[in-house]
Amino acid sequence: MNFNSNNPLAIKISNLEKEYYLGKNKFLGLMGKISSKNNELKKIKAIDNISLEIKTGDRIGLLGHNGSGKSTLLRMVSDITIPTKGEILINGKVCSILQGRVGFHPELTGKENIYLSGVLHGMNKEDIDNNLEEIIEFSECRNFIDTPLKRYSDGMTIKLAFSILSHLDGNIYIFDEMLATVDQFFREKTIKKIKSKINHKNSSLIFVSHQIENIVELCNKVVILENGKLIFNGDLKEGVEKYKSLNQ
């Protein structure tokens, strides 16, 4: 059951691998080299031979336990770290929030952070000027907008981060665990916003959450990772069942 079989590809991942060293950093100085008994450090495959195609219009719910490689995969798709093997082909502009932070600086005020983060994510200054009111309104932080970010709560920071991101002009959106700390009301508003954004521009989404209800509400496909391997890629209902059965 594939809804978008005719749509063009947005992301094509082929034979992707990412290795990390276990234990202390191999390069940690002379003392480390002398004291370690075996110089060969163990490697772990955080991502193990994953191939995946994401089409425009796909809304992927990425599921998996902690340490299954979800964030590593998203980091590679967002071009923050590079794969050890394989390649990712991207068609469009990627906008990503990883771990709920988007380059904010705690000493800057909310408004200054909107500009900083917006520019870092590829917005023009004029775009931000035009959208500033809307961003502040959506974030529900109007009263605190001239206060340094270090005085904000986690939830407020996420709200501000999301309202900036929702005004970015991209077509591949990536959200990693961003709805965990916001209240119910904002969660619903956010989901509505994401949906309208994606339908409106026919873009695609990769969404990571440990809360199944978010995935069900937002996504039309599920990808499950376990120990760096892709163990499921397909329909939403089946995927959720599969994920639930993993937990038992």
Next chain:
Amino acid sequence: MNWTYKIKNREKNFKNFFLDIFQKKNLFSEIIKKDLKTNFAQSLVGPGYLFLIPFIQALIFNFLLTNVANVNFSGEIPNYLFYLSGFIFWSLFSNGALRGSQGIINNIKLIQQISIPRTIFIISPIIYNFIVFLVSFSIFVAFNIIFILKTDFTISISIRFFIIFPLIAYCIFLSLIYALAVASLSIKYRDIVYANSIIIQILMVISCVLYSSGNLTGYLSYILYINPLTLIAETFRWAWFGSDFGITLNQIISQLIISFALFVFSIKLFLNKDKMMVDLI
């Protein structure tokens, strides 16, 4: 099918290095603004500390060398102005080099969260420092005017002044070389972060900041062949005060070749580390 871009395990090349800088040039102003606002958060004088540094340094060495040790390197020029002229340009190099080389370590969080060319974090503190330099330099000019009015010291306006502009560019270029090399080494080896300020001090001692090139005699004169930094203070004093210029053409050529070679080397080093930066840092 046309793909916008491709992510795979590969090293960037020289072309990417410069493309990154020019394509994302609108980021510089935001990062510099961020640095200006955050580096001195909750302090009264703010970035004022930065442009005061050369004046205080010159004061300290003037006291040590003129009052305590009773030496005179300066010739006709008032001692304080002589040391100040060295430190004004030295601070352009050293602060840019220091802050630029810490740019990556200071912005680890941003680098781990957003895909931006990392060169920006090295270059923006250098630009930031250039702005600080412009302020220091205007205070330096004011000091000169005071000296001219109050003492019988004079400066003759001449065409030599125009050499100051390329000199500033060369000085920034040298601080970029240092910052690129140290920043890329610091990703793997943090030792260099701790050694950073002492390295800068050593460089200061061998760079004609406190004396003129004429004081380097015998074996020491080889420093003039290998240390590109000696050209800066010497040229500036020649241009500004009209003092003797003691570096030969051969020495200048050798310095320029060395600095260009170091530039290529530091970019190569940086590109090599850039690939694995997020994983190693």
